[in-house]
Amino acid sequence: MNVLGRTGSVNVGPTARLGTYRAADGSEGAAVGLDLDRPHAALVVGKRGYGKSHTLGVIAEGAARAAGVAPVVADPMGEFGGLADGPVPARVVETPTMPAAALPADAWPTLFDCSPTGPVGALLWEAAREAATLDGMVSYVDDADSDGGVRRAARNHLRLADSWDVFDPDGLDAAALLSGVTTVLDCAALPDPAASALVRGVALALYDACVRRRPDRLPWLLLDEAHVFFDGVAAPALETVLTRGRTPGVSLVAATQRPGALPGVAISQSDLLIAHRLTAVADVEALSRATPTYLTGRLRDRLPTDPGGAVVVDDATESVHGVQVRERETPHGGADPRASDRRHDAGAHGR
Numbered sequence: 615m616n617v618l619g620r621t622g623s624v625n626v627g628p629t630a631r632l633g634t635y636r637a638a639d640g641s642e643g644a645a646v647g648l649d650l651d652r653p654h655a656a657l658v659v660g661k662r663g664y665g666k667s668h669t670l671g672v673i674a675e676g677a678a679r680a681a682g683v684a685p686v687v688a689d690p691m692g693e694f695g696g697l698a699d700g701p702v703p704a705r706v707v708e709t710p711t712m713p714a715a716a717l718p719a720d721a722w723p724t725l726f727d728c729s730p731t732g733p734v735g736a737l738l739w740e741a742a743r744e745a746a747t748l749d750g751m752v753s754y755v756d757d758a759d760s761d762g763g764v765r766r767a768a769r770n771h772l773r774l775a776d777s778w779d780v781f782d783p784d785g786l787d788a789a790a791l792l793s794g795v796t797t798v799l800d801c802a803a804l805p806d807p808a809a810s811a812l813v814r815g816v817a818l819a820l821y822d823a824c825v826r827r828r829p830d831r832l833p834w835l836l837l838d839e840a841h842v843f844f845d846g847v848a849a850p851a852l853e854t855v856l857t858r859g860r861t862p863g864v865s866l867v868a869a870t871q872r873p874g875a876l877p878g879v880a881i882s883q884s885d886l887l888i889a890h891r892l893t894a895v896a897d898v899e900a901l902s903r904a905t906p907t908y909l910t911g912r913l914r915d916r917l918p919t920d921p922g923g924a925v926v927v928d929d930a931t932e933s934v935h936g937v938q939v940r941e942r943e944t945p946h947g948g949a950d951p952r953a954s955d956r957r958h959d960a961g962a963h964g965r
């Protein structure tokens with residue numbers, strides 16, 4: 615099997631089975647895999663319904679099976695629970711939490727769209743610097759020598775954070791995330807700021823663990839709907855992983871239907887691009903601007919038209935491939951509901 619993202623001997627190291635090569639006329643060829651041996655930054659793009667969540671699941675299945683790899687999937691739509699229902703080692707954390715201290719003090723004003731130099735933002739920043747728990751932060755705010763309105767506003771922000779149920783002193787840490795099984799963080803019930811805070815804490819915990827010690831497994835962080843995280847408080851940690859993660863050994867796979875909404879670094883730092891069908895001009899242009907010179911012809915002309923088809927731009931081998939992504943081994947939760955199915959179900963129940 616040829617392995618994309620890998621230079622040197624193709625048979626060395628863990629590999630995710632991606633699918634088969636696909637010629638321009640649609641005919642399928644030899645099996646093709648993705649390298650999981652070295653750290654990578656990969657971007658999976660495609661318009662709705664053309665397979666990017668499916669492909670993220672295929673990569674997660676391969677990573678779950680790979681020795682020496684600890685995959686963590688951030689699942690904003692609750693589509694990846696099926697990973698735990700199949701033959702790969704995976705667990706779903708239905709209500710993921712992390713210690714409040716996992717979010718750096720300077721992130722707290724941003725979490726609530728407060729200026730860090732404004733009175734409320736500055737108080738939140740100080741509270742996070744001085745206290746490791748939400749309760750401790752609230753106490754700090756209550757005792758602060760600030761205007762009553764400022765304290766009230768800061769307390770309301772912290773109450774909102776408490777209502778998300780995402781901060782817990784006993785929440786996930788790097789040791790739990792780097793355990794042997796794939797971890798799916800079900801973020802479907804979390805509002806975007808809470809999910810983004812969680813992903814920032816997780817990304818930093820994984821990065822710090824790899825910088826400070828040599829974990830038994832290399833983390834792979836897989837993000838679906840990645841534009842939500844890049845647009846939120848998670849962005850600085852994701853950019854750190856993208857720009858500095860490879861040396862300590864942290865990989866990031868970001869899937870999005872809106873590559874045009876990602877920061878330029880998310881495209882330019884990716885050494886693997888898996889592009890499904892895209893039609894929005896802004897998205898195609900964002901990719902085209904960052905795609906390398908060895909991609910001959912316009913990217914737009916090479917994009918596939920049917921679900922599961924993809925163009926893979928591999929910076930390691932400086933090559934471009936047409937690929938048909940394989941079927942999932944575990945149930946995929948991303949199919950759109952159909953009214954006709956509901957009508958059938960209702961009929962079966964005699965309604």
Ligand SMILES: Nc1ncnc2c1ncn2[C@@H]1O[C@H](COP(=O)(O)OP(=O)(O)OP(=O)(O)O)[C@@H](O)[C@H]1O
Binds near residue numbers: 666
């Ligand atoms: N390679 C493939 N082989 C077989 N079926 C596929 C493949 N890729 C996608 N599909 C099917 O196509 C449908 C849409 O795929 P998917 O949910 O991954 O799309 P998406 O681009 O992530 O859309 P959304 O943004 O709505 O999540 C699903 O029913 C999925 O099972």
